Amino acid sequence: MPEFFNVLPPDEARVLLLHHLGWRLETERLETAKALGRVTAAPILAPHALPDFRRSTMDGYALRAADTFGASESLPAFLLIVGEVAMGQAAEVVLEPGQATIVHTGGMIPATADAVAQIEHTQVVGDPAAALPFEIEVFRPVAVGQNVLQVGEDVLPQSEILPAGHLLRPQDIGGLLALGITGVEVSRRPRVAILATGDEVVTPQEVPRPGQIRDINTYTIAGQVEQAGGIPLLKGIIPDDFSALQTAATSALDDSDMLVMSAGSSVSVRDMSVRVLDGLGEPGVLFHGVATRPGKPTIVGVANGKPLLGLPGNPVSAMIQFAMFGEPAIYHLQGLQNPPRHGLVWAKLSQNIASESGREDYIPVRLADTAEGLLATPIFGKSNLIYTLVHADGLIKVPLNKAGLPAGEMVEVRLF
Amino acid sequence: MPEFFNVLPPDEARVLLLHHLGWRLETERLETAKALGRVTAAPILAPHALPDFRRSTMDGYALRAADTFGASESLPAFLLIVGEVAMGQAAEVVLEPGQATIVHTGGMIPATADAVAQIEHTQVVGDPAAALPFEIEVFRPVAVGQNVLQVGEDVLPQSEILPAGHLLRPQDIGGLLALGITGVEVSRRPRVAILATGDEVVTPQEVPRPGQIRDINTYTIAGQVEQAGGIPLLKGIIPDDFSALQTAATSALDDSDMLVMSAGSSVSVRDMSVRVLDGLGEPGVLFHGVATRPGKPTIVGVANGKPLLGLPGNPVSAMIQFAMFGEPAIYHLQGLQNPPRHGLVWAKLSQNIASESGREDYIPVRLADTAEGLLATPIFGKSNLIYTLVHADGLIKVPLNKAGLPAGEMVEVRLF
Numbered sequence: 001m002p003e004f005f006n007v008l009p010p011d012e013a014r015v016l017l018l019h020h021l022g023w024r025l026e027t028e029r030l031e032t033a034k035a036l037g038r039v040t041a042a043p044i045l046a047p048h049a050l051p052d053f054r055r056s057t058m059d060g061y062a063l064r065a066a067d068t069f070g071a072s073e074s075l076p077a078f079l080l081i082v083g084e085v086a087m088g089q090a091a092e093v094v095l096e097p098g099q100a101t102i103v104h105t106g107g108m109i110p111a112t113a114d115a116v117a118q119i120e121h122t123q124v125v126g127d128p129a130a131a132l133p134f135e136i137e138v139f140r141p142v143a144v145g146q147n148v149l150q151v152g153e154d155v156l157p158q159s160e161i162l163p164a165g166h167l168l169r170p171q172d173i174g175g176l177l178a179l180g181i182t183g184v185e186v187s188r189r190p191r192v193a194i195l196a197t198g199d200e201v202v203t204p205q206e207v208p209r210p211g212q213i214r215d216i217n218t219y220t221i222a223g224q225v226e227q228a229g230g231i232p233l234l235k236g237i238i239p240d241d242f243s244a245l246q247t248a249a250t251s252a253l254d255d256s257d258m259l260v261m262s263a264g265s266s267v268s269v270r271d272m273s274v275r276v277l278d279g280l281g282e283p284g285v286l287f288h289g290v291a292t293r294p295g296k297p298t299i300v301g302v303a304n305g306k307p308l309l310g311l312p313g314n315p316v317s318a319m320i321q322f323a324m325f326g327e328p329a330i331y332h333l334q335g336l337q338n339p340p341r342h343g344l345v346w347a348k349l350s351q352n353i354a355s356e357s358g359r360e361d362y363i364p365v366r367l368a369d370t371a372e373g374l375l376a377t378p379i380f381g382k383s384n385l386i387y388t389l390v391h392a393d394g395l396i397k398v399p400l401n402k403a404g405l406p407a408g409e410m411v412e413v414r415l416f
Numbered sequence: 417m418p419e420f421f422n423v424l425p426p427d428e429a430r431v432l433l434l435h436h437l438g439w440r441l442e443t444e445r446l447e448t449a450k451a452l453g454r455v456t457a458a459p460i461l462a463p464h465a466l467p468d469f470r471r472s473t474m475d476g477y478a479l480r481a482a483d484t485f486g487a488s489e490s491l492p493a494f495l496l497i498v499g500e501v502a503m504g505q506a507a508e509v510v511l512e513p514g515q516a517t518i519v520h521t522g523g524m525i526p527a528t529a530d531a532v533a534q535i536e537h538t539q540v541v542g543d544p545a546a547a548l549p550f551e552i553e554v555f556r557p558v559a560v561g562q563n564v565l566q567v568g569e570d571v572l573p574q575s576e577i578l579p580a581g582h583l584l585r586p587q588d589i590g591g592l593l594a595l596g597i598t599g600v601e602v603s604r605r606p607r608v609a610i611l612a613t614g615d616e617v618v619t620p621q622e623v624p625r626p627g628q629i630r631d632i633n634t635y636t637i638a639g640q641v642e643q644a645g646g647i648p649l650l651k652g653i654i655p656d657d658f659s660a661l662q663t664a665a666t667s668a669l670d671d672s673d674m675l676v677m678s679a680g681s682s683v684s685v686r687d688m689s690v691r692v693l694d695g696l697g698e699p700g701v702l703f704h705g706v707a708t709r710p711g712k713p714t715i716v717g718v719a720n721g722k723p724l725l726g727l728p729g730n731p732v733s734a735m736i737q738f739a740m741f742g743e744p745a746i747y748h749l750q751g752l753q754n755p756p757r758h759g760l761v762w763a764k765l766s767q768n769i770a771s772e773s774g775r776e777d778y779i780p781v782r783l784a785d786t787a788e789g790l791l792a793t794p795i796f797g798k799s800n801l802i803y804t805l806v807h808a809d810g811l812i813k814v815p816l817n818k819a820g821l822p823a824g825e826m827v828e829v830r831l832f
Contacts, residue, residue, distance in 0.1 A: 087615040104682040170643070240503065415759055
């Protein structure tokens with residue numbers, strides 16, 4: 001048990017955890033259209049160029065640019081329109097010098113054309129409803145390539161369109177399907193076992209007797225697991241008994257890729273959690289104690305490559321610590337290289353916040369749009385109080401090296 | 417057809433759309449544990465206080481605060497420990513003056529106690545492993561209520577814990593279950609029909625012939641619908657034929673709560689889309705034209721309370737316009753009062769961006785962490801190019817009243 005009895009700064013603690021997670025989960029093949037939010041297993045190359053034919057970006061006439069050089073309002077170029085390229089059809093018309101063809105936005109450009117004159121810069125000579133062929137005047141010179149999307153302008157053949165470890169967003173799904181990539185190899189979703197412990201904890205369905213409380217952490221953490229792309233496995237409530245907890249934790253971990261326990265905050269219960277987590281595999285508990293508030297007594301470990309989290313029983317601490325260690329671990333297991341950046345907003349702090357230097361403090365805040373901009377009002381309360389988070393829109397961090405924040409300061413609020 | 421031929425500023429356009437959506441969807445009852453991301457149908461009241469018994473926030477001794485008044489290191493208070501409150505049990509011990517009981521973090525406080533002395537501020541007299549009763553010294557005075565969570569400190573009985581129209585986050589689920597609220601009435605998820613149109617568009621499974629392209633928009637929009645909480649209904653690809661489109665649009669709308677069409681950008685096709693959308697119900701098309709780039713030719717309407725969107729065929733325009741009108745419409749249909757704030761990050765712009773005053777420009781940017789902080793590099797490219805968004809981490813907005821942004825300026829990047 002490589003134990004670190006000192007309390008670690010949170011960034012250092014996270015690095016230590018991820019350092020011990022040397023592997024990533026197996027991959028699976030999915031329909032691309034169903035892979036939103038999943039993580040690519042390998043780099044993906046473009047099988048062909050996009051677009052793979054030259055397309056017009058305007059309604060107008062595909063032509064030879066040279067035929068329009070010197071054209072002006074007073075001295076237009078005259079061109080003979082000999083065809084029309086229908087949408088979705090090959091542009092088979094062959095243009096002789098002085099000839100052009102009708103083309104629509106997105107339509108194909110004939111091989112013999114090299115530019116498109118926008119319809120607004122032209123005029124039909126004579127009857128505007130005349131049948132083909134008819135003559136037009138072009139009032140502006142058109143440059144070679146103007147209003148034309150070139151082959152490969154979006155993607156070149158064989159170029160890497162997505163790296164390995166990329167989280168698939170709607171635009172990525174669209175980009176893959178545009179190239180006919182209808183299947184994609186992605187990491188499977190991590191299965192995260194969640195165990196609640198505590199002689200005082202009962203299910204939400206039960207009516208607690210005096211001294212009992214309903215389980216909150218199983219459900220808040222399950223929501224966080226889901227939002228991070230994992231599959232929560234609810235493993236129930238275990239009494240404060242070493243062997244019951246050991247049996248439950250061993251079985252929960254066997255069945256999953258990661259174990260999260262939320263335990264009471266009393267010293268004896270916490271010691272038991274440390275011993276149980278440490279016995280689950282190598283290297284065991286990495287540290288217990290993080291320099292944050294709330295959440296100092298967090299236990300973090302690894303058992304044979306699987307992350308282990310022992311969260312404080314207080315629901316506010318549990319959520320904040322899960323965001324700090326659980327979420328990055330779920331991303332890491334999927335090989336995610338570009339975890340989504342947390343949305344932040346800047347807001348003006350409505351009142352002073354005191355803190356201790358040497359500790360990262362997280363304070364829930366409520367946001368309000370005011371005439372002077374966004375205002376962040378701290379919600380103070382013990383970390384037992386889940387409703388401090390229910391009433392909050394986000395969290396403010398008071399960094400390690402600061403002893404508080406003054407009213408009026410602009411602060412970054414992490415949406416939560 | 418109350419048509420507005422002028423091009424509307426985007427904020428005004430959105431207000432106009434939402435103004436015409438006077439209703440919200442029916443509600444359904446869900447298990448609270450499965451309601452993550454759903455929207456409450458009605459205010460929810462607390463059935464009882466939380467906590468509903470007084471709890472200790474420390475390991476220590478529950479006592480009568482008056483017994484410790486004046487206690488100090490040199491003159492400690494002596495108390496007789498007559499019991500232990502086990503976790504999850506009612507605190508039935510009755511304390512006489514001068515008596516106290518062991519209590520654990522989260523445990524119940526006896527009716528006859530009014531404070532908890534933290535174990536660190538006490539010492540057992542004589543053998544520390546002595547059986548009950550034993551005597552302790554308390555070295556600091558304890559105030560009434562100290563280290564005690566009071567009844568209702570988190571939630572008062574009958575208080576409104578969540579308003580109607582609230583998006584349920586993990587902490588909200590936890591907060592409801594803490595009160596035994598295991599079922600919740602929420603809006604059903606809006607069903608959003610997505611129609612692609614265009615003679616040139618084929619499915620991703622097909623190999624396009626010259627002049628054809630694969631459908632992108634159906635899938636990018638489906639992803640956006642899902643992320644906003646809707647259920648995407650993929651209604652396939654319809655050729656550019658008025659009556660085929662009318663039939664398909666009518667049937668798609670019958671089956672859904674909202675219709676999104678992505679159509680080509682050529683003038684004739686766009687005119688057809690306007691006519692089809694306008695014929696689907698009252699009031700019909702509200703406007704076609706928004707002062708943004710990309711996405712100016714967006715069509716927005718309402719048919720009998722159902723939102724209608726006619727998006728430009730260009731995939732970049734389609735995604736940006738969907739974010740602008742589709743997402744708020746999906747939220748609105750669910751009665752959502754607190755749509756999630758979009759995550760923003762601040763970054764330094766790496767190069768000049770030109771724009772036109774009187775138009776809101778959206779420019780995809782890539783973010784990089786550098787020694788000088790976050791750097792945003794614009795990704796220029798025609799709005800036909802889906803890979804400008806695949807390579808982007810977010811969008812910069814150049815406001816209506818600005819004619820561009822200079823390099824070095826700090827800009828807000830909307831994560832995308």
